[in-house]
Amino acid sequence: MPLRPRPKIIDNITVLEFLNAGRDSLKMSVVAGERGMKNIVRDKSINRPALALTGYYKSFATKRVQVFGAGEIAYLRDTKEDKQYKVLTEIAQRHIPCMIVTRGLQPTQPMIEAANENDIPLIRTTLSTRDFLAASTLLLENMFAPRVSEHGTLMDVKGIGVLIRGDSGVGKSECALALVERGYSLVADDKVNIKLINEKDLVGTSNEINRGYMECRGLGIINIAELFGIRSVRTDKNINLVITFTAWKETDEEERTGLESDNFEILGIQVPHIRFSVKPGRDLARLVEVASMVQALKLIGHDSAKEFNERLINQMKTEEPGALI
Amino acid sequence: MSTTDSTSQGSQISVELIVKNRMGIHARPAAMIVRIANRFPAELYVEKDDEQVNGKSIMGLMMLAAGQGSKLRFTTLGEGGQDMLKEMEKLFERKFDEP
Numbered sequence: 001m002p003l004r005p006r007p008k009i010i011d012n013i014t015v016l017e018f019l020n021a022g023r024d025s026l027k028m029s030v031v032a033g034e035r036g037m038k039n040i041v042r043d044k045s046i047n048r049p050a051l052a053l054t055g056y057y058k059s060f061a062t063k064r065v066q067v068f069g070a071g072e073i074a075y076l077r078d079t080k081e082d083k084q085y086k087v088l089t090e091i092a093q094r095h096i097p098c099m100i101v102t103r104g105l106q107p108t109q110p111m112i113e114a115a116n117e118n119d120i121p122l123i124r125t126t127l128s129t130r131d132f133l134a135a136s137t138l139l140l141e142n143m144f145a146p147r148v149s150e151h152g153t154l155m156d157v158k159g160i161g162v163l164i165r166g167d168s169g170v171g172k173s174e175c176a177l178a179l180v181e182r183g184y185s186l187v188a189d190d191k192v193n194i195k196l197i198n199e200k201d202l203v204g205t206s207n208e209i210n211r212g213y214m215e216c217r218g219l220g221i222i223n224i225a226e227l228f229g230i231r232s233v234r235t236d237k238n239i240n241l242v243i244t245f246t247a248w249k250e251t252d253e254e255e256r257t258g259l260e261s262d263n264f265e266i267l268g269i270q271v272p273h274i275r276f277s278v279k280p281g282r283d284l285a286r287l288v289e290v291a292s293m294v295q296a297l298k299l300i301g302h303d304s305a306k307e308f309n310e311r312l313i314n315q316m317k318t319e320e321p322g323a324l325i
Numbered sequence: 326m327s328t329t330d331s332t333s334q335g336s337q338i339s340v341e342l343i344v345k346n347r348m349g350i351h352a353r354p355a356a357m358i359v360r361i362a363n364r365f366p367a368e369l370y371v372e373k374d375d376e377q378v379n380g381k382s383i384m385g386l387m388m389l390a391a392g393q394g395s396k397l398r399f400t401t402l403g404e405g406g407q408d409m410l411k412e413m414e415k416l417f418e419r420k421f422d423e424p
């Protein structure tokens with residue numbers, strides 16, 4: 001068994017990482033508390049601290065990014081400055097990662113003071129609360145996603161993401177090349193980085209450095225996007241099917257009916273799995289292509305092998321016992 | 326320098342090597358590593374920081390973007406691993422015949 005890389009679980013990110021990742025999409029700028037950029041966000045949910053502002057701290061989600069919308073800011077503006085300062089200092093001292101004011105609203109003076117004194121970054125965004133919550137939830141889901149890398153090639157075959165695995169030299173890249181030539185797209189060659197999004201989708205990407213490139217024995221390094229056009233590569237794809245190539249052995253038992261289903265586990269998710277043994281004269285690209293179509297058919301509720309077998313069983317039932325052919 | 330872990334199937338040996346040539350692991354050194362690795366049946370995995378790639382793949386090795394001074398952990402599993410790592414140590418020592 002080859003060594004498989006260990007999955008990585010992300011359980012904290014710094015405010016700076018969050019800010020950098022969302023600089024464009026979340027339209028954020030830092031107003032105060034810059035010294036706290038290394039503060040840690042330990043939860044991917046977002047909190048509105050309205051209750052905490054009234055001095056009620058039971059179940060206050062201190063691990064989360066704190067978002068101050070129109071409601072929170074209006075409440076603070078209607079509160080005396082010394083009282084504001086007291087409650088904001090109490091909140092800050094509970095080690096929240098950062099405070100974010102939406103809609104481009106002006107933070108109150110006590111907010112700025114509490115942020116600076118306790119090193120809690122105070123950030124402003126021009127987005128509305130609703131848009132900010134939606135966009136930052138997606139961003140944090142992505143940043144907190146468990147991840148792992150697999151040795152293999154990821155292809156998009158007519159909308160089905162196929163991860164081709166196998167020992168080095170077994171012909172993964174050659175097969176991918178044949179698929180690209182037939183008009184399908186390459187997502188990642190050699191090392192596929194996989195993230196688990198929303199605890200159900202496995203999304204594969206390539207490393208930035210070799211996006212669109214491939215190494216093929218005898219040819220060396222080739223630029224797929226330049227040779228076959230930009231639509232022959234894509235940046236990411238959900239993984240729907242895993243295919244493992246093995247060097248052919250006399251004793252290998254390959255699936256013959258298609259009734260048994262095998263799974264391959266990635267980050268706790270079971271992905272349908274097919275094994276092909278590599279023999280001379282076998283058109284693996286064609287097999288991968290058809291396997292993807294079979295999978296696509298299954299996804300919309302048609303199982304060829306099962307339907308065929310049911311037809312056969314029904315046929316046998318309707319025939320009278322003992323009747324001649 | 327090398328540690329052996331014989332509890333897993335076959336023997337797993339690993340060694341840490343430092344990239345000493347000025348240009349780091351670019352295409353040519355990567356090809357030299359792969360050429361040595363392919364002479365042995367053992368599997369080879371190379372790790373830099375948290376990233377692990379197959380040591381028999383040129384693209385994988387290059388993806389590590391291992392510049393001068395990088396520390397790489399070479400781990401082999403299976404037959405011939407010890408000899409393979411010895412060759413790797415020599416290769417790194419002579420800086421892939423580069424400055």
